[in-house]
Amino acid sequence: MNNSSQNIARKDMVNKDAADDDLFSITPRHPDSRLEVGWLFLYHKLPPDQWFGADYAYKTSGWIKVHTNIRKRQRILLQISTAYQSGEFDWSEYRSQMLKRVSMHILKLHQHHGVEDAGFFPEFIAMYPKLAPAFEILGCDHERLDALLDELQEQNDLLARSEIEDKALAEQLHQTLVDATDLLSQHLTDEEDLVIPILGLRQG
Numbered sequence: 001m002n003n004s005s006q007n008i009a010r011k012d013m014v015n016k017d018a019a020d021d022d023l024f025s026i027t028p029r030h031p032d033s034r035l036e037v038g039w040l041f042l043y044h045k046l047p048p049d050q051w052f053g054a055d056y057a058y059k060t061s062g063w064i065k066v067h068t069n070i071r072k073r074q075r076i077l078l079q080i081s082t083a084y085q086s087g088e089f090d091w092s093e094y095r096s097q098m099l100k101r102v103s104m105h106i107l108k109l110h111q112h113h114g115v116e117d118a119g120f121f122p123e124f125i126a127m128y129p130k131l132a133p134a135f136e137i138l139g140c141d142h143e144r145l146d147a148l149l150d151e152l153q154e155q156n157d158l159l160a161r162s163e164i165e166d167k168a169l170a171e172q173l174h175q176t177l178v179d180a181t182d183l184l185s186q187h188l189t190d191e192e193d194l195v196i197p198i199l200g201l202r203q204g
Helices: 003-023 041-045 057-085 091-127 129-161 167-201
Strands: none
Touching: 041 167, 057 091, 057 167, 091 129, 091 167, 129 167
């Protein structure tokens, strides 16, 4: 190989390496994402800064809105619980604020998980079999979240019957909310990084 050919070959290799580096420079948004690099081929085609672009928003915004509402409800519950723990709310106000929100939040989350498990996730796996292990992680998250939600519902039922202040119950409920918030934060972000590009890039 002459010098000219070697220079061209080296240039092609540099360009390929640069393209590979650029492809994987976009990282998942959650610092502890469970999504492997090989599962993010659609994420790199449609990164988060394009999710609300004119070509994609009509396909992606519905899912993102549902997740935004989930995060909002979870955040409000945790804020109310934290306010009671810090003495900002008395028992009566705490119960009033929690009881009217917890059951609805749980119901909506169970409904959301059911639709995903029975419909969307199998559909997405059929479209991209390579992503089956990633959706298995999300499915396991649903099982863990559903267990936490069942625990939260039991605690909320006890709260409904506890007109006399029960600080131990409130602490247990608060810890369940913290655990659910942490898991939801990772789950929703990983799910979006996987699902939103599928929705945005699919035809129709």
